[in-house]
Amino acid sequence: MPRRGANTASYVYGVLRTPARGKGKGIDGRPLRVVSANGIAALASDVPEGPLEAGRDELLTHARVLERALEGGAVLPMQFGVVLPDDDAIRAELLAAHREQLEAQLDEMEGKVEMNVKALYSEETVLREVLEESREIAGLRAAIQDQPEDATYYERIRLGELIAGAMAAKREEDEQMVISYLAPHAVAIQAGAPIHERMVANVSLLLESDREGPFEDALEELGAEQHPRIAFKLTGPLPPHSFVELSVGA
Amino acid sequence: MASAMQQHRGGTQPYRGGSGYVARSSSSGLYDVLELILDKGLVIDVFVRVSLIGIEILTIDARIVIASVDTYLRFAEAVNRLDLMSTETQGLPELMDGITEGGASSKTKGALQGAREALFGDDEDEDEDSGSSSRRKSSSSSKSTRRRSSSSRKKS
Numbered sequence: 035m036p037r038r039g040a041n042t043a044s045y046v047y048g049v050l051r052t053p054a055r056g057k058g059k060g061i062d063g064r065p066l067r068v069v070s071a072n073g074i075a076a077l078a079s080d081v082p083e084g085p086l087e088a089g090r091d092e093l094l095t096h097a098r099v100l101e102r103a104l105e106g107g108a109v110l111p112m113q114f115g116v117v118l119p120d121d122d123a124i125r126a127e128l129l130a131a132h133r134e135q136l137e138a139q140l141d142e143m144e145g146k147v148e149m150n151v152k153a154l155y156s157e158e159t160v161l162r163e164v165l166e167e168s169r170e171i172a173g174l175r176a177a178i179q180d181q182p183e184d185a186t187y188y189e190r191i192r193l194g195e196l197i198a199g200a201m202a203a204k205r206e207e208d209e210q211m212v213i214s215y216l217a218p219h220a221v222a223i224q225a226g227a228p229i230h231e232r233m234v235a236n237v238s239l240l241l242e243s244d245r246e247g248p249f250e251d252a253l254e255e256l257g258a259e260q261h262p263r264i265a266f267k268l269t270g271p272l273p274p275h276s277f278v279e280l281s282v283g284a
Numbered sequence: 285m286a287s288a289m290q291q292h293r294g295g296t297q298p299y300r301g302g303s304g305y306v307a308r309s310s311s312s313g314l315y316d317v318l319e320l321i322l323d324k325g326l327v328i329d330v331f332v333r334v335s336l337i338g339i340e341i342l343t344i345d346a347r348i349v350i351a352s353v354d355t356y357l358r359f360a361e362a363v364n365r366l367d368l369m370s371t372e373t374q375g376l377p378e379l380m381d382g383i384t385e386g387g388a389s390s391k392t393k394g395a396l397q398g399a400r401e402a403l404f405g406d407d408e409d410e411d412e413d414s415g416s417s418s419r420r421k422s423s424s425s426s427k428s429t430r431r432r433s434s435s436s437r438k439k440s
């Protein structure tokens with residue numbers, strides 16, 4: 035496979051300050067390099083020109099390269115799949131064209147990390163709550179309980195729809211509860227969309243690194259309080275994916 | 285409840301301090317960061333993001349999944365299975381296992397129990413019904429759902 039000239043392009047992982055560390059391997063095992071311009075730099079590696087495979091390996095590599103970079107200081111993560119024609123284009127179109135915004139965000143993100151909290155209802159507990167709180171749902175359940183499934187197809191869809199609706203209302207309340215419990219520890223909060231049908235909250239929090247301990251203690255407290263109704267999962271420290279942005283055309 | 289806790293703590297997942305109510309994502313967790321990597325972060329220009337191959341397997345629009353006939357039927361099934369006399373929380377150990385370490389939890393579960401817990405695990409654990417149900421998200425037409433539901437319900 036040819037590796038030179040027009041056949042390769044530059045994949046960008048993130049932006050950081052120089053002097054930057056760019057050791058290790060990127061996507062497809064290609065070596066990482068630092069492309070710098072006047073105090074800021076991009077972490078990059080070669081990829082073949084053209085469509086990019088977005089498989090498990092590529093996605094994980096993107097995440098890991100950034101997590102490793104985070105250990106050395108602030109890094110602004112790119113979304114997966116940003117590819118420029120070559121390193122000159124990285125300097126011109128990314129670093130030079132957006133210098134002010136990038137520098138401002140690097141300052142802002144210094145010493146901060148993103149923590150992602152996912153909260154998931156215990157199915158049985160939440161279904162019991164829904165049954166107790168809605169006469170309509172309990173009634174419909176009782177009405178079709180002992181009937182053959184084929185005879186109650188549409189009733190079962192209706193029942194499930196009512197349950198999903200009741201859970202959505204519950205979810206809104208509980209998401210707010212989770213957010214207000216954790217908010218005192220965070221500089222900023224982003225509530226993401228649920229990615230599971232029983233997901234209560236999918237929240238990213240921007241923390242000062244030195245608040246990680248108290249934050250985790252608070253989350254443990256909340257986990258104990260909500261046990262066994264809601265289960266929590268914590269991911270981080272991560273680079274601040276949810277808290278960086280470039281306004282296009284600025 | 286005590287036994288649920290013990291089982292939870294007895295898992296292989298290490299906890300950083302605390303009493304162990306919160307699962308930590310292991311370093312190989314892709315699903316835990318997937319939506320962050322794909323949807324968040326800097327982009328310079330829409331045209332610079334190259335076209336991605338194979339991404340449709342991984343992106344899941346939960347809003348579509350949640351509002352699907354398939355999900356409704358599973359909720360209905362789960363609520364029908366509930367033993368209203370019982371106050372035990374039987375589903376919990378499995379849930380905690382699933383949330384902690386997706387692959388480790390392949391005990392016998394109902395379709396609902398297992399559904400998409402792969403999402404919460406740390407690898408693409410496509411075993412049994414969970415993998416196929418999360419991948420089937422786009423085929424939520426009532427036709428395919430109905431076919432599946434009548435064939436998969438034979439046992440009862």
